[in-house]
Amino acid sequence: MSAMIDSRRRWRLRRGALGALATLVIALRAPLAAADQPPRAERFSFRRLGTADGLPGDSVYCMLQDGSGYLWLGTFSGLARYDGSRIVVYRPVPGDPESLPSSLVFDIHEDSSGTLWIATDGGGLARYSRDSDAFKRFTHDADQANSLASDRIFAVADDTYGWIWVGTADAGLDRLDVVNGTFAHYGAASGLPSDTVRALLCDGDGGLWVGTTAGLARYDRDGDAFTAVASIGTVTVRALASDDDGAVLVGTEGKGAFRLDASSLGASPLMLGTGSGRLLVRALAKDDYGRIWAGLDDGGLRILDPGSGALASVRTDAESPGGLSHDAVRSLLVDRSGLVWVGTRGGGAAAYNPRSKAIARLAPEGGLPPFEIRQILEASDGALWVCTDGGGLVRASARGEINVFAHDESDAASIPGDRVICVAEDRDGRVWVGTDGAGLARLDPSTGGFERFARNPATEDSLGGDTVWALLVDETGVLWVGLEGGGLDRFDDETGGFAHHRPIHGDEGSLSGNSVRALLQDSRGRMWVGLWDGGLTLWDPAAGKAIARFKPSSDADSLADASITCLLEDGSGRIWAGTGGSGIDRVVEVGGDIRFAHLSMADGLAGNDIVGALEDGRVAVLLHV
Structure with missing residues (x-):
């Protein structure tokens, strides 16, 4: 379209x-605040991302959007960085100590300084450097007591004090001092319920929560020890997420999910529908509408509106190519644009736009x-x-x-x-x-x-x-x-x-053409008139005359085409003019002088006949026929 x-x-x-x-399928663009007005029937349509698109593997166990907007996906076949159009893959390279240490990526975390930490199974912990596009490895050394306790890492997080916490598969929890590169070890003697750490969460108040195969524990900074959360019991904790009011969402293996009050430590079960108290919840997230998403081990998604109690169940449907890519959900992420990403075992990743709640099919x-x-x-x-x-x-x-x-x-x-x-x-x-x-x-x-x-x-x-x-x-x-x-x-x-x-010969204050195809008033109050037969006129609506007229000339930075089809002002106040055969021009204003920068097929556009221009919140999206 x-x-x-x-x-x-x-x-x-x-x-x-x-x-x-x-x-006609139309997004009504309901505001996110309208979460208390759910649609009569929500259609969950996903945009899939898999090996055919460049992912190194179709089992996506963790995802992160970093501070620069890149989406990172950890698979069982390497690490991927996605910019919305291109995927860069990182894998171990024999003989290269700065490559990713293992292809099995279980967790990705960005700390408060913007550093990325990669938890791998068998390769230890890796710190990614954007400057060198390389990894520094932290591994277990039996001869060094303050090295990483195990190379099998399931989870990583940082707290408000700058410590990096590393959850291992078989050696408890480690705390990394990033200044000297040494690790302190925590296990049963420190109150940890189990030496297998499945999930970590540092909440908004700086509290550290540790999900293990024998229950949930909270870190007591004063005592430098852990206290088990009795209300969760000794069940395996697979997922942790923050709720809006400081509560903690807890996903368990075989006992469903809970909402934990961080102050009283009281837990209340989340009502996730059929078999709620027996579900294996592998991932949890909260979307911009306030709904809780629960990713199940082999049961797709359960989506709960805590306010109304409304529940949606989403499963894979072989007849629906736009449906959930696999029922085995392993990770969930809500990115900054509000998209919900679902990582699966065997089906890659899939993105859902909650704004499609307001889509009606006409x-x-x-x-x-x-x-x-x-x-x-x-x-x-x-x-x-x-x-x-x-x-x-x-x-x-x-x-x-x-x-x-x-x-x-x-x-x-x-x-x-x-x-x-x-x-x-x-x-x-x-x-x-x-x-x-x-x-x-x-x-x-x-x-x-x-x-x-x-x-x-x-x-x-x-x-x-x-x-x-x-x-x-x-x-x-x-x-x-x-x-x-x-x-x-x-x-x-x-x-x-x-x-x-109308245009008047010899009058520079008149229009530059007879056929007006586009009109735009910019944020400065100026009016731009796009003409099919006369280029572009900058119009003063109060005076009723042209301020300036622009047509193609021998100057490289003049208007590219005399046929203007559409006009757009983007979020930065820049004016774009789409043309009928020469791509799209951007107005460049320097010292009161107006020139034009050109984009065409030579710069990567799919076509030069620009029908419309739309800003999606991050970039200008061009549409052509």
Whole structure:
């Protein structure tokens, strides 16, 4: 799908880009705070990441997003670093002491200084250096009492005092002094319930929790010893996670999961559905909606909303290629964008977007006209307005209810034409609709009727043309209308007439072309006008004249193309202009001078015909046909 979205939540789909579109899947983009309003039916669709994508192995036992945003995945075939498009793999290299010491990676941890620590089974502990892209190994040495107690490491964490804690498979818990590289050892004599440490957690208050094969223990810093948590019992603790209020979530082997009060040490079971008290919980996480995710040994996922008690169970479905990749869940991670990553044994990793809770599927069988979609607008009331090329205007409520506004020759208050190109909402909640050949219309939501505006050569202040390609309500509430062949019109709400702005030969204060395809008001209040036949005009909306006009020239840093298709201001205030055949340009302003930096297929774009530009929160995403 080729689309664009601007700061007013407007998507534009270029004519011809979709063919005969029969189904529309729309993210309503509900805020994360709306966790107390779950959807009627949530569809868990995952984006999978496996060996076919470059992972070294399909058993993902641990995951971490580091401070730079990279996703690290520990597998039984090496360590992977993922940047969203490319995977870099680290494995042991014979004869290279700075390579990863073992392919069996059980845990990854980033400490407060930004250093990465890798827990391996058989290779000890490794510290990763970003500067050298190499590993320093910490291993057991029988001749050194202060070396690592065992090379079989299951867990690693750091506390607020800068200590690195290392949980071993068979030699208790170690504490690393990073300054001198020595380890202190803790075992049964220190109150540890077992010498096999499966999970570690340093909570927000600095408390250290240790999950072992014989129960849970908390570190007493004053006594430099551990105290067993009686409420959890002597069960094997497989997973630990922090809850929002300082409580600790505890996943066990065969006893389900608990919520532990960090002050009273009282534990209450999490109600995870069928067999809740017998589940083997291998991983725990809490998403941005406040829901608790429990990864089961061979039973997929259980997802609990603590507030409502609502529970979802997610299992692998061979008939659903977008479903969970495997039922054997080994790790969970909620990244900073809110995506939930699920690491499995045998199925690689899979990412789920909780925002898809608010996704509704709109299709012809539900009332959506079976025509191409030109633009989508999310209105102030949460409804979606969908422009179709031949099916009129569609309103989809937040609940997915569809209402179609179609042209009716016998009804003067109906929409003037069914080929709808663009839509905008003004300050009063009125919806403006631009059509292909039938002019402009304004919908009164209270009556459902349209007031029509069309070109009338006998009336000077009538609409300047009947094909409306772009609409913009500026920061003062004024409506601007971009026309095919008719320039730019400004609507006067008091008189109901239009002021026309067209190119005038020799007048640098006029528009640079007749066909307006894109309109944008930037964060500085300036208005940018993208023209199909005249490049780009920087417009002063108050004065009603051009500040500057830009077209291609022999200068390398001039505008790349005279045909502008879309405009975007990103989160850093940079202006991007998509073109009809020369890629996308970024406006560069230095000392009041405006030049352009170019991106095209030569720089890695998949195509030079840019339909739309969308910022996803981290980078600008370009879409083309």
